[in-house]
Amino acid sequence: MSFSRTIAIAGVLAATAAAAAEIPQEQRRSGFTFMTPETQTMQNDDTANPGMLWVLDGETLWNKQEGNAGKACADCHGDAATSMKGVATRYPAFDKTLGRPVDLEQRINLCRTNHQQATPLAFESRDLLAITAFIAEQSRGSPIEAGSDPQLEPFIAKGRALYTQRQGQLNLACNNCHEEVWDKRLAGSAITQGHATGYPLYRLEWQTLGSLQRRLRACMTGIRAQAYDFGSPELIDLELYLMSRARGLPVESPAVRP
Amino acid sequence: MASALINVPPKAKRGDVIEIKTLMSHIMETGYRHTASGEAVPRDIITSFICRFNGNEIFRADLFPAIAANPFFSFFTSVTESGKFEFEWVGDKGFSETASASISVE
Numbered sequence: 454m455s456f457s458r459t460i461a462i463a464g465v466l467a468a469t470a471a472a473a474a475e476i477p478q479e480q481r482r483s484g485f486t487f488m489t490p491e492t493q494t495m496q497n498d499d500t501a502n503p504g505m506l507w508v509l510d511g512e513t514l515w516n517k518q519e520g521n522a523g524k525a526c527a528d529c530h531g532d533a534a535t536s537m538k539g540v541a542t543r544y545p546a547f548d549k550t551l552g553r554p555v556d557l558e559q560r561i562n563l564c565r566t567n568h569q570q571a572t573p574l575a576f577e578s579r580d581l582l583a584i585t586a587f588i589a590e591q592s593r594g595s596p597i598e599a600g601s602d603p604q605l606e607p608f609i610a611k612g613r614a615l616y617t618q619r620q621g622q623l624n625l626a627c628n629n630c631h632e633e634v635w636d637k638r639l640a641g642s643a644i645t646q647g648h649a650t651g652y653p654l655y656r657l658e659w660q661t662l663g664s665l666q667r668r669l670r671a672c673m674t675g676i677r678a679q680a681y682d683f684g685s686p687e688l689i690d691l692e693l694y695l696m697s698r699a700r701g702l703p704v705e706s707p708a709v710r711p
Numbered sequence: 712m713a714s715a716l717i718n719v720p721p722k723a724k725r726g727d728v729i730e731i732k733t734l735m736s737h738i739m740e741t742g743y744r745h746t747a748s749g750e751a752v753p754r755d756i757i758t759s760f761i762c763r764f765n766g767n768e769i770f771r772a773d774l775f776p777a778i779a780a781n782p783f784f785s786f787f788t789s790v791t792e793s794g795k796f797e798f799e800w801v802g803d804k805g806f807s808e809t810a811s812a813s814i815s816v817e
Binding site: 498499500501503505506509510657660661 | 714716717718732734736738739779780781783
């Protein structure tokens with residue numbers, strides 16, 4: 454009797470957990486809305502937003518010839534203001550050759566190796582962040598559309614599985630904070646809903662621009678789990694799930710976060 | 712690849728008080744940190760910032776290791792004539808960068 458009651462209660466709990474799993478579309482909020490007015494002003498003012506320094510560098514690199522092919526990004530793609538507009542809203546995107554999604558940084562490196570015949574740039578290097586920020590900035594204000602390609606479905610599912618997988622010594626899954634208690638605080642900081650709307654972004658804590666992969670790795674270290682390597686399929690699947698989850702929210706790159 | 716962002720209003724009325732904002736790309740390495748293997752990371756900061764208007768110094772700041780990366784300055788001045796603001800950042804390891812912006816005063 455008590456055993457069957459336990460099962461019944463467990464069943465009710467499971468149903469509640471499943472229902473509470475995702476934040477309803479109309480309640481989805483960018484991390485921007487959790488910031489102080491001062492930090493919001495910093496992000497909105499292009500001459501106060503330090504991320505714009507990387508955008509400036511990225512514009513220079515866009516027009517610079519690289520590699521054995523002697524081509525600049527601009528030689529194929531032309532004016533980024535038109536050719537790259539909206540591109541960042543669709544990343545990570547499916548790559549036919551690799552048969553799996555790649556994020557914007559990986560796409561830039563694929564372009565470097567395949568078309569410019571140049572060496573790939575290291576993850577988190579200033580140049581890679583600069584080109585990424587410059588491309589992402591062309592989509593500022595456009596709604597995120599990542600994950601609409603049906604070929605991406607299995608990878609979004611994998612990303613979601615990772616998102617809800619408890620891990621690390623603290624035995625926490627992403628959703629334990631960013632779905633269940635996003636309106637609360639962890640120490641002094643807002644927890645937020647974890648929508649990756651502004652990457653690469655300038656974190657005041659980092660004192661530099663950083664990628665979503667860096668942020669995800671920092672979160673994993675925070676729950677005392679072993680962080681996945683930069684460029685690992687797990688991180689890309691997680692990025693893809695997060696971006697598909699943020700669908701409809703406007704791109705803010707380069708954002709500023711505390 | 713150091714870059715600066717300057718915000719000076721392009722136009723002002725004679726006697727107006729205007730705000731000038733500058734942002735300079737710099738790591739501002741304090742000199743107090745160590746690498747994982749224990750070696751000291753040498754100090755690399757901007758040490759001074761100067762703003763001149765038509766050749767006359769109107770604003771100067773000394774910078775120290777506690778100042779965050781990519782230093783941002785905002786300051787005010789009154790304008791009485793058209794001219795050019797010149798900005799100069801000087802720092803460790805021979806760092807020296809300049810930028811300028813013009814204003815027309817009616």
